[in-house]
Amino acid sequence: MILDVTDFSDGHVLQSDVCIVGAGAAGIAMALELIDSGIDVLLLESGGLGAEPDAQALYQGTVQNEQLHSPPDRYRQRRFGGTTTIWGGRCMPFDPIDFEARDYVPHSGWPFGIEELSPFYPKANRLVEAGAFAYTAEEAFDRPSRPMIAGWSPAHYTSNTLERFSCPTDFGTRYGHKLRAASNIRVVLHANVTGLHLNAAGTHLDSLSVRSLKGRSLSVRASRYVLAAGGLENARLLLANRDVHAQGIGNPHDVLGRYYMCHIAGTVGALKIDRPLDDVWHGYDMTDDGIYVRRRLALRPEVQRASGIGNFIVRLHHPRITDPAHRNAILSLLFLAKLIIPYEYGKRLHGGESADLQTWFRHMGNVASGPLDAAAFAWHMFTQRALAARKFPSIIIKSKANLFSLDFHSEQQPNPQSRVSLTGDRDALGMPRLKVDWRYTSGDVDTVSRAIALLSGDINETKVGRLDYDASQLEMEMTRYGAYGGHHLGTARMGTDPRSSVVNARCRVHGIDNLFLAGAATFPTSSQANPTLTLIALALRLANDLKEGRA
Amino acid sequence: MGAAGFIGRRVVAALSASDWAAAVAASRRTGGAADAVVVDATDEASLGAAFSGIDGIVNCVAGDGDTIRRNADAVFGAASRLNQPPRIVHLGSMAAYGSAVGRVDETAPLLGDLDEYSKAKAAADVRALAYPAAVILRPGIVYGPQSPWWSDRIARLLMAHRLGDLGARGDGYCNLVHVDDVARSVLLALRTPAAGQAFNVAMPSPPTWNEYFQRYARALRAVPLRRISARRLAVELRIVAPACKLLEIGARLAGARSAALPPPIRPWLLKLCAHEIILDVAKAQTVLGMQWMPLDAGLQSAADWFRGGGRT
Numbered sequence: 001m002i003l004d005v006t007d008f009s010d011g012h013v014l015q016s017d018v019c020i021v022g023a024g025a026a027g028i029a030m031a032l033e034l035i036d037s038g039i040d041v042l043l044l045e046s047g048g049l050g051a052e053p054d055a056q057a058l059y060q061g062t063v064q065n066e067q068l069h070s071p072p073d074r075y076r077q078r079r080f081g082g083t084t085t086i087w088g089g090r091c092m093p094f095d096p097i098d099f100e101a102r103d104y105v106p107h108s109g110w111p112f113g114i115e116e117l118s119p120f121y122p123k124a125n126r127l128v129e130a131g132a133f134a135y136t137a138e139e140a141f142d143r144p145s146r147p148m149i150a151g152w153s154p155a156h157y158t159s160n161t162l163e164r165f166s167c168p169t170d171f172g173t174r175y176g177h178k179l180r181a182a183s184n185i186r187v188v189l190h191a192n193v194t195g196l197h198l199n200a201a202g203t204h205l206d207s208l209s210v211r212s213l214k215g216r217s218l219s220v221r222a223s224r225y226v227l228a229a230g231g232l233e234n235a236r237l238l239l240a241n242r243d244v245h246a247q248g249i250g251n252p253h254d255v256l257g258r259y260y261m262c263h264i265a266g267t268v269g270a271l272k273i274d275r276p277l278d279d280v281w282h283g284y285d286m287t288d289d290g291i292y293v294r295r296r297l298a299l300r301p302e303v304q305r306a307s308g309i310g311n312f313i314v315r316l317h318h319p320r321i322t323d324p325a326h327r328n329a330i331l332s333l334l335f336l337a338k339l340i341i342p343y344e345y346g347k348r349l350h351g352g353e354s355a356d357l358q359t360w361f362r363h364m365g366n367v368a369s370g371p372l373d374a375a376a377f378a379w380h381m382f383t384q385r386a387l388a389a390r391k392f393p394s395i396i397i398k399s400k401a402n403l404f405s406l407d408f409h410s411e412q413q414p415n416p417q418s419r420v421s422l423t424g425d426r427d428a429l430g431m432p433r434l435k436v437d438w439r440y441t442s443g444d445v446d447t448v449s450r451a452i453a454l455l456s457g458d459i460n461e462t463k464v465g466r467l468d469y470d471a472s473q474l475e476m477e478m479t480r481y482g483a484y485g486g487h488h489l490g491t492a493r494m495g496t497d498p499r500s501s502v503v504n505a506r507c508r509v510h511g512i513d514n515l516f517l518a519g520a521a522t523f524p525t526s527s528q529a530n531p532t533l534t535l536i537a538l539a540l541r542l543a544n545d546l547k548e549g550r551a
Numbered sequence: 552m553g554a555a556g557f558i559g560r561r562v563v564a565a566l567s568a569s570d571w572a573a574a575v576a577a578s579r580r581t582g583g584a585a586d587a588v589v590v591d592a593t594d595e596a597s598l599g600a601a602f603s604g605i606d607g608i609v610n611c612v613a614g615d616g617d618t619i620r621r622n623a624d625a626v627f628g629a630a631s632r633l634n635q636p637p638r639i640v641h642l643g644s645m646a647a648y649g650s651a652v653g654r655v656d657e658t659a660p661l662l663g664d665l666d667e668y669s670k671a672k673a674a675a676d677v678r679a680l681a682y683p684a685a686v687i688l689r690p691g692i693v694y695g696p697q698s699p700w701w702s703d704r705i706a707r708l709l710m711a712h713r714l715g716d717l718g719a720r721g722d723g724y725c726n727l728v729h730v731d732d733v734a735r736s737v738l739l740a741l742r743t744p745a746a747g748q749a750f751n752v753a754m755p756s757p758p759t760w761n762e763y764f765q766r767y768a769r770a771l772r773a774v775p776l777r778r779i780s781a782r783r784l785a786v787e788l789r790i791v792a793p794a795c796k797l798l799e800i801g802a803r804l805a806g807a808r809s810a811a812l813p814p815p816i817r818p819w820l821l822k823l824c825a826h827e828i829i830l831d832v833a834k835a836q837t838v839l840g841m842q843w844m845p846l847d848a849g850l851q852s853a854a855d856w857f858r859g860g861g862r863t
Contacts, residue, residue, distance in 0.1 A: 036653075129716075129718075167718075167778065173719070174718060174719055175719070176719075177719055177722070178722070181652070181827070286775045287775060288768075288769055288774035288775055288776065289716075289765055289769075289774075289775065289776055290715065290716060290774075290775040290776040290777055290778055291775075387780070387782070388778070388780065389718060389778045389779065389780035389781070389782075389783075390716075390777075390778035
């Protein structure tokens with residue numbers, strides 16, 4: 001059932017077997033997995049069923065460098081469904097190499113291999129409504145699918161791995177009915193956790209303090225607790241509770257909040273492909289089960305090892321929108337539509353760059369030069385994205401000149417200096433606010449620059465075309481829009497050694513026998529992959545641990 | 552009884568193929584290879600004459616709520632008056648359980664609270680249970696070649712991409728059972744010593760309706776499956792369904808076949824697609840010895856029939 005804090009009297013004590021904090025991708029996935037398990041589950045959500053500015057404002061904080069990281073109340077949503085209410089829906093699993101300890105990636109290595117998550121990926125895939133767990137073209141189609149570039153097989157990259165796309169599914173809207181109907185699940189809205197109360201020895205979580213913005217106070221007593229509040233908020237909650245452990249819960253060795261990773265992403269270069277137009281395909285295909293999928297170029301794992309660089313993928317992309325020199329009516333239309341595109345998506349479309357009047361006029365001129373193209377594109381986006389329940393995932397512009405840019409998404413190395421911490425400011429509930437100090441390393445720059453160089457070599461070698469890019473500008477391009485928004489990883493990393501990790505291999509906080517973390521905060525490394533699918537698989541694994549008494 | 556209907560025809564065929572039964576096909580109209588009699592299934596006197604000398608009766612009569620009630624009264628009334636009340640296998644429906652959710656076995660109350668059909672099916676089961684030699688079979692969604700709703704109209708809706716992945720609206724369980732499995736369960740029920748009992752008849756781990764649409768669409772090659780938005784379903788219910796009704800009336804007035812018209816999506820279908828009920832079929836497996844046709848094979852048989860020009 002779905003309740004509100006106002007359904008309880010002030011001071012009421014809620015009891016349950018398991019209490020999950022946060023009704024986003026991880027929390028809702030866990031609750032769904034625990035339906036009819038015989039376990040009494042309490043799922044606490046800070047927000048309501050819709051967007052509420054007061055609840056969202058609790059996420060406000062500061063960033064060390066505004067050029068490098070978006071404000072903490074952006075790219076995450078404090079409401080039922082969490083950030084699945086705004087996510088883009090791009091899904092792919094981590095690669096086996098991501099779990100390995102690699103001597104060329106400092107602090108790398110998960111305490112298990114991909115085989116620990118493999119049993120949970122297919123179900124995670126179903127929950128995000130991305131169809132079958134089939135992430136290569138050969139697995140996804142029982143017929144030959146269009147190659148990215150016909151007959152092209154680069155030495156250092158594969159082009160048969162796929163991205164699959166969720167609707168994008170809003171977990172609150174999609175699965176609320178199941179949580180409402182479940183007799184063993186109680187969702188409580190407007191329930192903000194403000195205190196985690198340990199026993200005197202600091203080894204067991206006794207209770208939680210819960211407050212609403214309207215002043216209602218409750219307590220929660222559960223046998224086991226799971227923090228599933230997101231990659232930034234999980235760290236904030238643990239750091240903010242210092243009455244028993246002076247540095248915060250799970251932080252005796254100053255690991256909590258450190259190793260903060262996003263992804264390194266950017267758009268570079270001009271790739272001219274010397275092949276017939278029909279031999280090149282960089283758009284979406286649709287599988288029989290109706291899922292949009294798209295090929296990408298993925299740096300082969302053996303090449304990563306041989307080159308000593310991180311994981312990396314790249315997509316063929318349209319030229320940068322802001323520069324009207326592309327003379328493309330559709331791209332200019334997107335520039336002109338910047339005011340109606342949400343911040344989270346507009347940032348990488350427009351980069352917040354201010355444009356002078358002349359630039360605006362040149363974009364208008366581009367639109368005027370191709371009104372039919374612009375109108376057809378607008379109609380496609382209206383019918384296949386705005387109106388569609390399964391949305392066309394992104395903007396695809398077919399270049400009539402076979403000219404593309406490269407859109408890359410790269411692993412970021414774990415770095416203890418990249419961190420989140422608490423400030424002296426407090427939110428409306430008295431909780432200390434977060435400060436984000438995201439940093440990248442020379443290793444990150446190295447991964448991008450060497451991966452692009454390898455691709456450039458492949459292109460030259462195979463004579464498929466020509467890639468022009470300015471190697472000296474790569475670092476600027478990979479940080480042009482700062483850290484990739486919405487991917488908040490590593491702040492409470494997983495490991496076997498409490499001196500270098502916050503949770504163990506089963507996601508239990510070291511030294512606390514009944515406190516678990518769900519979500520991407522536990523990821524020791526970031527992969528090239530978007531994190532949602534993997535964090536859901538990890539959450540399902542934890543839910544099964546809870547069900548089967550392993551946790 | 553009801554031998555000319557979708558299930559009745561299969562039961563007659565299965566009986567005729569057995570080495571222990573001679574089938575007499577009873578229906579409103581004559582036809583078929585087996586011995587046939589014309590009966591009014593709601594008339595006790597007519598049935599009394601037809602039942603004479605019959606060892607077992609299979610009641611497959613379908614219809615609206617009133618027909619279902621009157622049929623049950625007539626069948627069990629007529630049979631009760633015979634010196635040796637014969638075995639009656641009565642085809643009930645999962646609809647008798649009404650709005651029950653979760654795993655439902657045969658001991659669950661017959662709520663019959665969904666609509667008039669569900670109420671009548673529950674009432675008919677109560678009537679059947681009062682008859683000492685009855686075996687009640689409660690099938691789920693009976694599909695297979697010639698299934699008018701579940702293999703024909705659904706196929707047409709999938710081919711037209713008017714049905715597909717319904718999201719949360721298709722999370723209900725689709726308790727499919729192939730018509731050949733139903734026929735087999737009838738034959739087993741005729742000979743089981745377990746009289747006076749009911750049996751759920753459906754595949755043991757049913758797919759959701761979304762999964763059913765996906766797998767059937769694949770078998771039909773009606774792919775890619777489309778995600779159907781709430782907005783589109785609202786248009787189906789408020790605009791397309793009334794338009795289909797008007798067309799149907801027009802076709803009837805013109806003397807044309809209404810079966811060729813585009814099928815409407817009705818509110819009861821959407822309610823069913825969201826209904827999270829799973830029939831527990833353990834009893835049919837252990838007592839009757841039922842085994843089930845694998846879903847993919849069953850769907851392929853339905854798709855082959857449909858693609859071969861099928862129609863009921």
